[in-house]
Amino acid sequence: MSDAEVSKVSSGRGGRPGGGRLRNGRPSGGVRVRLRVPGTRPWIAAGFLLPALLLLGALVVYPIAFSVYRSLFDASGKGFVGLGNYGAMFSDDGIRTALKNNVLWVVVAPTVSTALGLIFAVLTERIRWGTAFKLIVFMPMAISMLAAGIIFRLVYDQDPERGVANAVWVGIHDTFADPAPFPGAKPRPRSGLAPSGDGGYTTRAAVRAGSPVHLPLVAVQPGDLRGARPAAAARPRPGAVTGTVWLDFTRGGGGRPNVLDGNEKALAGLTIEAVKGSRVVASATTAADGTFTLPGDRAAGARLRLPATDFAEAYRGVDWLGPALVTPAIIGSYVWMWAGFAMVLIAAGLAGVPRELLEAARVDGAGEWQVFRRITVPLLAPVLVVVLVTLMINVLKIFDLVYIIAPGSSIRSANVLALQLFQSSFGTDVDEGLGSAIAVFLLLLVLPVMYVNLRRIRKERRR
DSSP: OOSSOOEEEOOSGGGOOOOOOEETTEEOTTOEEEOOOTTOOHHHHHHHHHHHHHHHIIIIIHHHHHHHHHTTBOTTSOSBOTTHHHHHHHHOHHHHHHHHHHHHHHHHHHHHHHHHHHHHHHHTSSSTTHHHHHHHHHGGGGSOHHHHHHHHHHHTOSSTTTOHHHHHHHHHHHHHSOOOSSTTOEEOTTSSEEEOSSSOEEESSOOOTTSOEEEEEEOOOGGGGTTOOBOOOOOOOTTEEEEEEEEOOOTTSOOOTTSOOTTOBBOTTOEEEEEETTEEEEEEEOOTTSEEEEEHHHHTTOEEEEOGGGTOOOOOOOOTTSTTTHHHHHHHHHHHHHHHHHHHHHHHHHHTSOHHHHHHHHHTTOOHHHHIIIIIHHHTHHHHHHHHHHHHHHHHTOOHHHHHHSOTTTTTTTOOHHHHHHHHHHSSSOOHHHHHHHHHHHHHHHHHHHHHHHHHHHHHHHO
16 A cells, blocks of 8 residues: 555546646646555544543643632622622732732843853853853752742841841951940949930049949840950059949859959950040940050040940841742742753753854854853843743742741741732632632733744744
8 A cells, every 4th residue: 555545536527537637746737646644544533642632631721710700700609799809909008019029030040040150151061160160150040949938938037046147248248347245235234324315324423533443234144255254343543444344243243243253254345435424534344354544634524425335135137038039039939949950951052052153252252251142142042032931020029938947927028929829719708709819910021032933943843
């Protein structure tokens, strides 16, 4: 049997078959040619496709149709409200916040991930350990969104002893700004020190040269006393104002208030200012034994002040998960996960770039930046579009990271459409009509991106 069966049907008189020549590959003289490939029967193909079509209809078509239908009814599902749920969706403050955050996600997350992936792919192309670096960058893709959310919930913890982000930030801050020596400390009651209004403390009476000043403090953190020496009583010195600052607390009890006992610890590193009016006329720093000395010609008759910088609370870093920064912080965790995905795809496209073009450009005098901008990026444009569109579709459905990382106090500020869909459908105030409307709206947002992707695929096939 030949590859094709040709049946000729004549249009001549009597219905007899007639011959005819082929003109330009087509039969002439009213002859119709019908080609049929042996073994191809439509019902067989339909039989193979039927299970897939049934599964597609049950898991995709039916849920979409039901969501559209359900979005036209109220929360009970009995009252027809038409497009009322869609109107309520755009009038709700929480949903408007979710929509704004989704726009931020779509613009920032795919762009940053693709840019980082491009940079990593290009920079690691020539280095010897590039494969190991790519493996490390791609490794977060092996972690589920749930695990990544738990990791970054700890990374962004406010306590620098737990949160890595704040530990680094506080370390950088403290490198350039000296922390307070004794944060949270305060004077012993009836010690002669009064609050000065700015967080510091000032003596109630003016000081005199040759008369030592006692400044007892309490509420010092135990960790701030590591290595502290026993306090020493300041000796009177003619022509100078002397004094001692110490922790007025005797371990085990038995000490006397406002009196320097033998084993009480000195507070070193405190700033002591002599103030006349609002002007600082002299200053000193307490020594390791807690003593200080001020020149009598300037400090006599002044009041002594312990400034607020001596007691300011330790810098605690940035509130990464507060209402202002929670969305950028979560986007950062997403970029950490998906930059490796972008890098791998772009590196695969980069491997197919003709090296002759790059070398020819370098021979013609083009710099590396010009080669990258004028040759590498244009040749990688199809791959970059694939990565960008894929990530845009992905972030429109983002839910896991936001739900896990954002604390309860910031969940409304970090809200996105997928999370709002979950809360409206299964949260405390269940309204399946509103949830269905959000689902349909989210589908409408994804459709244009999918259309662009399909057009790109068709263009690639035509090539």
